[in-house]
Amino acid sequence: MLIAQISDSHFRSRDTRLFGALNTCRALERAVEAVMSLDPRPDAVIHTGDLVNDGEDGDHRDLxxxxxxxxxxxxxVPGNHDRREPLRKALAWTGSIAAEGPLSVAANLGSIRLVGLDSLVEGKAGGRLGEEQLGWLDGVLSANPQTPTLVFVHHPPFAIGIDFMDRIMLEDHAGFEAVIGRHPxxxxxxxxxxHRIVHTRFAGTIAMIAPGIAHQVAFDLRPGAPSRWVPEPPSFVLHRWTPQGGFVSHVVYIEDYGADAPLSDYVARIGQ
Ligand SMILES: [Fe+2]
Ligand SMILES: [Fe+2]
Incomplete structure (x- = not known):
C-alpha cells in the first residue's frame, strides 16, 4: 500500500506569483506529475492542507x-490558508470531503484506515481541533481498534524549535495526544x-511533518528568528505500508537532479 502525502501547495492561479516570486501553480502541476509517474503508482494521495494561499477568484477552480x-x-484536510466552504465545493468530486461541518474524514483503504482532521480556525494561523472533533476521533478510533491507522492533520501537535511556527502549532495538542495515546x-x-521534513515520537507513535511542494520554511533555530521562506528543493512523502513492516516513509524529490547510475562497481568490490 502506497500513500503519497503532498502538502502546502499554497496554490495561486497561473498568472500570479506567491511572494512575487513563486509559481505555485506550476509547483502543484509538477507534484501531480511526479506522483503520477511513480512506478508502482500510489494507491491514494493525501493533501495535508494549505491547498490554496489566498483562495482568490479562480484559484479553487484551477486547483x-x-x-x-x-x-x-x-x-x-484544510490548513490555515484555506477556507472550508470554497474547499468543500471545489473538492466535492473527490467523494471524500464531508458534506457539512468540519472537513474531517475517515475511510478504509485496503487493510488500513485513514483519518483526516480539520484543524482550521478561520482567520487564525494557529490550529485547533476542539472537543467535538476530539470526541469524534476517539469514537472513530474506538470502532476499529485492530486496523492500522494513519491520522493526518495540518497543524503539527508538537514544537519543532522554529519559533514562529511553534507559536502557530496545534493549540489543543495535549487533548489530541491523550486521544492518540489511547489507540495503539x-x-x-x-x-x-x-514546510520542513521533521519527525518525532508522539503519544507512543510516530508524528511527522511533510515538506512543502512549492517552498520551504527557512531552517533557523535561533530564539525569535524571523519568519522566512527558502527555495529549497520541493518534495513530497511516500508512505509505504506493509503488514510486516508497518509504515516506512520516503521523501521523494519532485524536480530532476540528474540521471541515476549503477552502483555495480561498489557491489562488485564488496563481493555481492
Ligand atoms: Fe503552509
Ligand atoms: Fe499552514
Whole structure:
C-alpha cells in the first residue's frame, strides 16, 4: 500500500506569483506529475492542507482541475490558508470531503484506515481541533481498534524549535495526544504547515511533518528568528505500508537532479 502525502501547495492561479516570486501553480502541476509517474503508482494521495494561499477568484477552480489529473483517491484536510466552504465545493468530486461541518474524514483503504482532521480556525494561523472533533476521533478510533491507522492533520501537535511556527502549532495538542495515546493502532500522525521534513515520537507513535511542494520554511533555530521562506528543493512523502513492516516513509524529490547510475562497481568490490 502506497500513500503519497503532498502538502502546502499554497496554490495561486497561473498568472500570479506567491511572494512575487513563486509559481505555485506550476509547483502543484509538477507534484501531480511526479506522483503520477511513480512506478508502482500510489494507491491514494493525501493533501495535508494549505491547498490554496489566498483562495482568490479562480484559484479553487484551477486547483481542482490540476488535482483532477490524479487517478487515485484523494483525501484532503484544510490548513490555515484555506477556507472550508470554497474547499468543500471545489473538492466535492473527490467523494471524500464531508458534506457539512468540519472537513474531517475517515475511510478504509485496503487493510488500513485513514483519518483526516480539520484543524482550521478561520482567520487564525494557529490550529485547533476542539472537543467535538476530539470526541469524534476517539469514537472513530474506538470502532476499529485492530486496523492500522494513519491520522493526518495540518497543524503539527508538537514544537519543532522554529519559533514562529511553534507559536502557530496545534493549540489543543495535549487533548489530541491523550486521544492518540489511547489507540495503539495509530501507526503514524502525518502533518503539514511547517514546510520542513521533521519527525518525532508522539503519544507512543510516530508524528511527522511533510515538506512543502512549492517552498520551504527557512531552517533557523535561533530564539525569535524571523519568519522566512527558502527555495529549497520541493518534495513530497511516500508512505509505504506493509503488514510486516508497518509504515516506512520516503521523501521523494519532485524536480530532476540528474540521471541515476549503477552502483555495480561498489557491489562488485564488496563481493555481492
Ligand atoms: Fe503552509
Ligand atoms: Fe499552514
Amino acid at each position: 481542482s482541475e490540476i488535482l483532477g489529473r490524479l487517478s487515485m483517491p484523494i483525501f484532503a 493502532q495509530v501507526e503514524l500522525v502525518a502533518c503539514g504547515h511547517a
